[in-house]
Structure formats: C-alpha cells, structure tokens
Amino acid sequence: MKRSVFATPYLIWMAIFILVPLGIIVYYAMTAAAPDGGVVFTLDNLIKAFDPLYMGILGRSVWLAFIATCVCLLIGYPVALILTSRNFKKGSLLIILFVLPMWMNFLLRTYALINILDNGGVVAQFLGLFGIQNPKLLYNTFAIILGLVYNYLPFMILPIYSAMVKIDHGLIEAAEDLGANSWNVFRRVRFPLSLPGVVSGITMVFMPAVTTFAVSRLLGGSNFMMYGDVIENQFFFMRDWHFGATLSLVMMVLMLVSSFIFRKYQDDDSGGMLW
C-alpha cells in the first residue's frame, strides 16, 4: 500500500472547500443577474471595480495599512533589539509578555481600545489633567491607525525577535575583535541578519491590515470605510453578490501576488545581504 493514499481525504476536502469556492468567486465576478431571473456573462463588474471610487478606497486602505506597518516597525524593531542584546538577560522571558496580547481575540482588543479612548474614558481624563478638554480620539483616521498598530504590533515584534535570536554570537564577537564599534556591528552584522525577520513582520502586519474589516467600522465610525468594509457592504446591505465577488477577486489577486513576492525575499538566503 502506498503511503500517499493517506492524503486522499485532505485532497478531496481541499477540492470541495478551497478550490471550488474560489471558482465560484470567479464565476460570480464574471456574471450578473439577468432581468429574466437567470445570469448572464459580463465584464461590467470588473470594469466597475476599477472605477476611481473603489480604487480610491483600495488606495486608502493600502495607505492606512502602510502607515500602521511603518509605526509597528519603528516601535517593534527597537524592542526586539533590546530584548536580544547581550546585557539583557531576561529577554526570552519578556518576549512572552510582548506576544501574549496576540492570543487574545482581536475584537476584544479593539473593544478595550474603544473603552479607554471613549469620551470620559481614561485617556481623556488623563489629557484633561493637562488642560486638553474633550479630545476627539475616536471615529477618525487616527483611531483606525492606532487600532491597527495596537492589534498587529506583536506580529511585528515576534518574527524580528526570532531572526535576531538566531544570529550566531560568534559573528558579533568576530566583528568586535576586528575592531568594529557597536554602531558598525549593528550596521554590518545585526541589522542585515535581522532583515528576513523584518520582511516576515511586514508581511504579517501589512497583509491583514489592508484586508481588515470591522476594526475600521468600530474605531472609525461609518464614515471611514476600508476595502474590506466595502466588500462586506456589497453582500449584506447592497445585496449585489456579483459585484461583491468581483471586489473579493481583486483583493485576492492583489494579496496572493504580493505575498508570493514577499515570500521570495523571505526564503532567499542572500536576502540578508541586501545592504
């Protein structure tokens, strides 16, 4: 008996629940409801998806996710650097504290954020001590970015930390023995070797941040839609499944293409030698 037959249940499962559904998305995206109750083949929805209105929202989502990713990187990189530095003994214990929030439901995390940012919440009271009255902390772009950073920061810290922990200490010592000062050790050894972790971190923050929905709805109010919210709207409010499928298709293609590009940089061993 060949052992590869053990994969059969999975292959059948994958065909039914992964491949067929993707086919159905393509089918819905390429068709529209006909007046007689049937469906007709059309490319109208695809053309409509590239309308400036929807492209603008997509651009906005990418832009917000980009800012959130940059902020996560700026906050997270030093955290990983400090936790793995030699004079820091408890790094391997402390990293657990930094990734623990990752295990909590993201809606609860977002809800916690709403709680402290709300009118009369803890942050507003704190700012009140400095004479800032009634700050507008919720239902704006700032709140969405803050929510994304708060939710995804651990996903940035963990891969960078893992990449830095793996760095061979012999290399750092060799650089020091050869007379490199601490800045040069960082620039020539630690930073290049941490890059695969940085790329993983960027993927793990940017991808889900672009496609997020609900976070923007809860923190940004109804005026600040992201691409995910628009897709959800098509299904539950506009009831236009065909156009909703088209928008999903656009997002899926975008994400799959970019993650394959990212993955190339992560796997490529020479990726760390870029600088």
Place this chain on the structure above:
Amino acid sequence: MVKVKSLFQKGYLGLVLLFLYAPIATLIIFSFNAGKTMGKWSGFSLKWYEQLFQDPSLMSALSTTLTIAVLSALIATVIGTLAAIGIHSMRKRTRSLVETATYIPMLNPDIVTGISLMLLFLFLRVSLGYTTLLLAHITFNIPYVIFSVLPKLRQMPQNLYEAALDLGCKPTRAMWKIIVPQIMPGIVTGAIFALTLSIDDFVVSYFTTQGVSNLSIAIYAMARRGISPKINALSAIIFVSIVTLLLIVNIRANRVQNGKEKKA
C-alpha cells in the same frame, strides 16, 4: 554611561508594555465597577459577572465557540496528520504542487476565505448555521496542522520505518508504532494551533453562519451598539484563562526540556 543606556532601554520596553496592556488592564479593572460608565469608579461589585452568566445569548455563544474549537481542531488534526504523512511520501513534483495549494488558504485574506465558503454553501443551498461554521473552521485549520507535522516527518530517520517492515511489522501497525510517536510533538502543536485559531476567528465565522453566533460575533454585535460592562467581565475571564493556559504550556515545555537535558 552603560547604566544610563540600560535605564533608557528598560524605560522604552516599559512604555511599549504600557501601551499593550493599559487597555486590557483598564477593561479588567472596570469589570468590577458597580457603575455602568467607564472611567468613573463607583465601588466594587461582581454584578456584571452575575449578569454575564445569566445572559443566555452570550452563554450559548460561549458554548458554540468551545464546541466548534474542540471539534474542528480534532477533525482537522486527524485529516491534517494523515495528509502530512501522505504528502511526505509523494514524489517531489506532486508534493510541491500540493504544498503550494495548501498555502493558498493561509495567504488568502480571511474575508475572501469567508465569502468564498459562504457562496459555496449558498450555491449548494445549504442553510448557514452550526454545521457550515464547523466546516469552515475545519477548512482553515487543516493547513496549520499539515505545516506543523511536516517538519517532524522530515526530521524523522527514514530507515526506522523500513526496519520495522523488515522485521515483519505490517505497514499500518508500523505507522502507529513508529511514525505517529515520532511526530507526536508536531501533532500536538498543530492541534493547539487549530484550537486557538478557531477560538480567535471572527472574519470567516462572520460570513459562514447565520443565527448561530460564536463569541466573536456576539462581541462584535454588542460592541457596535456601544459599551457594555458585561463584555468587560467576559474579556477579563478570557484573558485570565489564556494566561493560565499559556503558563501551563510553557511550564510543560520547560519540564520536557529539563528532563531531556538531565538524560543527556
């Protein structure tokens, strides 16, 4: 100079931890608040916990979350482990094809996975509910199990299995006695992974069920209507259980590590 630097480093870590934990801590503290308004302390009380346990919709959401998590993790672990063993013995080209296909649901945005499954169920005229929710969770769990088990199969010495066959062991028995024990750590990791993914999921669940809510969906519905101290109580319970669970897992891992070192 070194001291100043170390102080600065500790201060920075402290600030980031404050950012990460202040919202959660506030949430937990105010779950014991007697009043309903956040930010105004009006005395200690356990009444929100009482109300939480008397809320039938939240309690049924809790049981949905837990049963779906256990069932989907169990089924995904069985299918995924068998799949990994099968994939491992495939020829190189088929193997890389199947592995790439397995990556798709992991890379695909959750919202697309959710919508594609919803369209499938509606296309087949299956009404959305508990079963569709379970099927969806099994689907997104399987790849994580496969990729937890595959590395263990690669590390395993190949000739052990063949030795068992040479000594007259039947293939199925050899699999139970030789392969499964060796890849057990991978299977356990995969199962825990599946369990947590299922508990944490909101987006896929949101699209693949109707009427039957899990906790995420219930929290989303409540959070959209505004703040309710009942959710604070719920968050506090979830947070404490997660911390306890992680502590147990870590202590176990440490003990296994120490035991190995002693033997060596």
